[in-house]
Amino acid sequence: MIENVTCPACGLLCDDLSIDTANDKLSVVKHGCHKSVAFFGRSALPASPRIDGKPATLAQATARCSEILQQANMALLGGLATEVQGMRAVMSLADKAGATLDHMNSNNFMRNVQVVQNSGWQTTTLTEVRNRVDLLLIVGTDIVSGFPRFFERQIWNKESMFGQDTSTREIVYLGGKLDTSAGIAPDGRKPDVLPCAMAQLPEVIAVLRALVLGKHIVAHEIAGIAVADLEKLAARLKAAKYSVVTWAAAALDFRHAELTVQNIVELVKTLNNTTRSSGLPLGGMDGEMDANQVATWISGYPMRSSYARSYPEHDAYHLSTDALLQSGEADALLWVSTYNPDAPPPMTQIPTIAIGHPQMKLQREPEVFIPVSVPGIDHRGIAFRMDNVVSLPLFQLRQTTLPSLSEVLGEIESKLT
């Protein structure tokens, strides 16, 4: 039994799990959730590298990867689901190979990154939420399907630093047609719910921001929500001592959702002229914080950056995986997905290298497949939590014969000329 294990299955990075390691099997025995049970419960099946579907040695496979990268005019290093040390190796390889970088979740999190680059934001972290929030406004997500233990750890926690009775915390869901049961207080008090179609969230958020700014709204109803109800919500936000407005960029799946994120965080900024309020972006899946953090300190730029011209460049639109594959600009793909088997490389006819989980559910046999060990299970590492501040150690829980991503990428890099 190993206690206080960190779980990288979602961006909460809970670090209080107990894992039973008996009989060569890992099982979560304490503080589990459906995500951690699935993550730790995958059995370690033997796997070996393959070239064109045929078994190969690691040396042969990495040599072939180097050839593919060498022959490419624009190699895309995609996926990038790894932790800090793996990402350091990715950055080193990208520099050497003149490659372009993008993460599998960047269609989601670039909605946030663009706001930070354009106007900034005012945000908070999980321990602050746990101890301070008095009004939680949840925009367009149920939270728990992505982050199962959020309410247990951040909202309905029994103790808080400043003597707050946490059971009195107010929860408001805005937008979406959601399962809101997690927002029910321990004493049975129900959350407030203002539902609307996700596609209409931009209007609703814009009106709410206008109301917080004190503007007069002529319409009586927005996306099926009475303006009077939004006025009440604005008044509650102004009256709250420490409101938190949270959203999951992944759920805001409509065009130019960054503008809605911007309206959310500008609303928060305005509230701070008189009281305290903070945004809380929910995310951090599949090592996305690690990819952005490490890329930013090493190159100066977050995801969607490129070393094609020897110095790093960044373009939130042109350097997306979708754009580069659709236009045919990328002529080789090296895909990294170490945490789980469910994120294989996208279907493309360009030479593809898949490095990652030994049971990766491939859509087609890639030119090269290299299974690597899983961070937080097979090898230790460091991962950043969704709030972009706290990093936690990942642990090795079992022995493996598979190499780590860093070792594989180091091999590939050493064979580039």
Next chain:
Amino acid sequence: MMIKLTGGRVYDPAHGIDGKVMDIYVRDGRIVAKPKDSERIDQEYNVAGKVVMAGAIDMHTHIGGGKVNIARMMLPEDHRGDPVGHSELCRAGCGHAAPSTLTTGYRYAEMGYTAGFEPAVLPMNARQAHLEMGDVPIIDKGGYAMLGSDDMLLRMLAAKKDQNAINDYVAWTMHASQAMGIKVVNPGGISAFKFNQRMLDLDENNSYYQITPREVLKVLARAVYELGVPHPLHVHGNNLGVPGNVETTLNTMLGVEGYPVHLTHIQFHSYGTEGDRKFSSGAARIAEAINQRKNVSADVGQILFGQTVTASGDNMAQFRNHNAGSPKKWVVMDIECDAGCGVVPFKYKDKNFVNALQWAIGLEIFLLVEDPWRIFLTTDHPNGAPFTSYPHLIRLLMDKSFRKEMFSRISPDAQAMSTLGSIEREYTLYEIAIMTRAGAAKLVGLHDRGHLGAGAAADITVYTDDADREKMFTKPDYVFKDGQLVVKDGSVVKVTWGTTHVVKPEFDRGIEKDIAKYFDAYHTVKMEHVKVTDQHIADDGRGHVQVHECQGRREKSA
């Protein structure tokens, strides 16, 4: 391997050497005494006529940690103006206001710097600070752990815990954060901002804990002293940037009751309220106070004109000042009931009255403080200006005609409010060597750096003497790091990974039981996971941790 640097003019203030022509010998990374004639010299550098100093040490520079990386992420337009391609030796990156980690290391080394200390390591973000510094090549590094708005300390003060308990907690934090010192930022104020207080003066209560900044300062200054930590408490005072804050700063010097204290970026805390615009220089009063009080040291935090970005733990001040920023974008964060941060890009303009006077105030402080062992050359990188502007700043200090010419170009209203035009002092090479080498090493607690005596690490910079001091300090002829030639003619010729300097003061481990319980009750991580291990720092073979001596724990207080 024996190296000889022959015939240079040596400036080594730690040994009182002021421009004496002498040879320096280096064996296996260390400076050694003149060897026997029989010993073979493997490599000789003829540095006759050149200026030889220890490698420079930046004792306050924001080079790693969450807020720095936010600044990087926020500023793609700034990076685009200074792209850095890879070379045979060096990897790619970007420069200017918030440079990439790799470029930071190369550029510091190319300027003759061999160490830099990150002054705002949030304990809850310490691992990130070390990870980023781990990707800063060549130079040594270290950090000061931030306390003073963390719930744990304020809670202990509110509960009237005794000094011994505070000392144990401070020492525990230094171990967990792998720190070289302790910094306090807007004492109690970052916490107060979370309770919606917008200002907190030295004797004003934090509304929740009913604790004043003065109390926080006093117990922390005393803790650092009693633990034997060489670097005095590093203080970013209350009321940063507020006209009239000179009073707060003077009271802060008194508030530590004689314990050693270092006041950082003091320029931002030296403002009066005189004149038509109610903004004036408090430099003369500040300098006089420093001159009188031997327990006080300061670094300036000079501003220089141009675009930069301010990144601070003081989210109260950053929120207050965000409207003055340019371009108009800003990030403010509350962090883990531990600390906060705020990132606001700034463009300082010489024709802007306030900016011009800030510039003059900084220089007045440099020139009016008499003891170069207690005043340090910083721009609070990148808050006042990027560190790459140090050679320009050195010229302003060493060349009064250049300084007067620059002064004549700033806002005339600011000129009218400053005495700078009548100050004739010029810093000497010896004094620059004190400020940036011997003094900095002594202040930080690096016994084997910042000097050229036998036994010191062979961090050595060789310059060609030039009346244009900016030119001279921009491009050294040679820089040796731990005896290896890393820079030649201002360009990196070898990439090494520096040392991370830390102290580990003794403490009563029994306190961990209480801290663990506290984390379990209130936090979202386990206490054990807050600790930064040596492995986290030195993974991938990047450098190692060097533990410096604390002069033993002093007797427990009665």
